Amino acid sequence: xxxxxxxxxxxxxxxxxxxxxxxxxxxxxxxxxxxxxxxxxxxxxxxxxxxxxxxxxxxxxxxxxxxxxxxxxxxxxxxxxxxxxxxxxxxxxxxxxxxxxxxxxxxxxxxxxxxxxxxxxxxxxxxxxxxxxxxxxxxxxxxxxxxxxxxxxxxxxxxxxxxxxxxxxxxxxxxxxxxxxxxxxxxxxxxxxxxxxxxxxxxxxxxxxxxxxxxxxxxxxxxxxxxxxxxxxxxxxxxxxxxxxxxxxxxxxxxxxxxxxxxxxxxxxxxxxxxxxxxxxxxxxxxxxxxxxxxxxxxxxxxxxxxxxxxxxxxx
Numbered sequence: 001x002x003x004x005x006x007x008x009x010x011x012x013x014x015x016x017x018x019x020x021x022x023x024x025x026x027x028x029x030x031x032x033x034x035x036x037x038x039x040x041x042x043x044x045x046x047x048x049x050x051x052x053x054x055x056x057x058x059x060x061x062x063x064x065x066x067x068x069x070x071x072x073x074x075x076x077x078x079x080x081x082x083x084x085x086x087x088x089x090x091x092x093x094x095x096x097x098x099x100x101x102x103x104x105x106x107x108x109x110x111x112x113x114x115x116x117x118x119x120x121x122x123x124x125x126x127x128x129x130x131x132x133x134x135x136x137x138x139x140x141x142x143x144x145x146x147x148x149x150x151x152x153x154x155x156x157x158x159x160x161x162x163x164x165x166x167x168x169x170x171x172x173x174x175x176x177x178x179x180x181x182x183x184x185x186x187x188x189x190x191x192x193x194x195x196x197x198x199x200x201x202x203x204x205x206x207x208x209x210x211x212x213x214x215x216x217x218x219x220x221x222x223x224x225x226x227x228x229x230x231x232x233x234x235x236x237x238x239x240x241x242x243x244x245x246x247x248x249x250x251x252x253x254x255x256x257x258x259x260x261x262x263x264x265x266x267x268x269x270x271x272x273x274x275x276x277x278x279x280x281x282x283x284x285x286x287x288x289x290x291x292x293x294x295x296x297x298x299x300x301x302x303x304x305x306x307x308x309x310x311x312x313x314x315x316x
Contacts, residue, residue, distance in 0.1 A: 005024065005026050006024050006026070009024045010022065010024065016095050017085070017086065017090075018095060018167075046231045046262065047231060047262075047264045048231050048263070049196045049227065049228055049229065049230055049263055050192065050194050050195045050228070051196055051197055051226070051228055052226055052227050053226060054223065054224075054225045054235075055196060055197055055201045055223070055224050055225070055226075056201070056204060056223050057202075057203070057204025057205035057207060057208040057209075057222040057224075058204075058208050058219075058220070058221050058222075059205065059208040059209040059211065059212040059213075059219070059220050060212060060218060060219040060220070061212055062109075062110055063287075064289075065287040066212050066213060066287075067287035068103075069103055070101045070102065070103040070110075071284070071286075071287065073101045073113070073116075073143055073144075074099050074100060074101045075284050075287070076142075077101070077116070077118070077139060077140065077143060078097065078098070078099040078118075079282075079283050080142060081097060081099070082282075084134070084139065091123065092122060092126055092131060093120060093122055094122065094123060094163075094165055094166070095121060095166060096120075096162070096165030097119055097120035097162075097165075098117075098119050099116075099117065099119070100116075100117040101115070101116050102114045102116075108218070108241070112148065112152075113144060113151075113152045114153065115152060115153045116140065116144075116152055117155045117156075117158070118135055118139075118154075118155070118156050118157075119158070120156075120157065120162060121162050121164075121166070122162060122163060124163050128156075128157070128160075131157075132156050136149065136154060140154070188201070188285050189285075193267075193272055194263065194267070196263060196266075199263060199267065200224055200226065200233075200263075200266060202266070202270055202285070202286075202293075203259075203261060203266045203269075203270060204222040204223070204224055205222075205295050205296075206259075206270065206294070206295040206296075206298060207222045207259050207301075208220040208222045209295070209298045210301035210302045210305055211238075211240075211302075213298050213299065213301075213302035214303070214305040214306050214309070215306075216240075216244060216246060216306075216309055217241075217244040217245065217251075218240075218241075218243035219240060219241045219243050220239070221238070221239040221241075222236075222238060223236070223237045223238075223239070224236050224261055231262040231263060231264070236255075236256070238252045238255060245309060246309065246312060250312060254305065254308045254309070254312070258304050258305065269294070270293075270294040270295055271294045274292070274294075275293055275294075276291070279291055280293070
């Protein structure tokens, strides 16, 4: 199948909000045949990992999505900003922007929002008072109550002007904006979903979320490592930060019983053939209960974990 990269790229730029006539350069090469020898499945050998690496998945009970509060607030705020830019204030805002939320924790629980940073591109000569009012009263009030807004430091366009943005101001999509995709892991969009540094990160999140959903821990981090060409992980560990109902060692044995971390199973169990990966390229890949992605749908696995927990209690 021939892919029209020119058309795809220009359509996406226009969808984001850039109307200029960009020149699209195509530089595409095939994957190394040496790698294919080690990782492709055959009748005699299971698909191996397409890369080596250490991958993390995380979940906690701070939000209904079982994500850290600051990550969900950041994504929600800028998703709302984008909607307003396109639907109501295209004459004020341009497409580029970013957001950051800092939260104060006390005894492992979020206590208050401390800082909200919003940087957003505007048209030339737009008064600060106008766009600040929109951001605070039409965006932040949807996610923060009056007390939280009054107590937090709200920092908007700290350099004073943000008129030149997008591909004119920075080097574009390089994969360096990593926290937007997860909770601190590598950038996913643009990377082959068969590579374990993407696929296994989804699966590690799937496992961690199932553990927290099952109320077996308040917080859970799953760490898995692979070696290129080998199907099974070379390392797997669980850390519940002393919040687990089982010890981390006991929980790890349950996880090994219920979850299969091989690349071929990940692709099958997480139903990658059904995923619209384009939709994940904005607002993060993790915590996306607004999308039908399997790694966020964990109730069946959570129930299996509850059953195993009851068995473990019964033999203790």
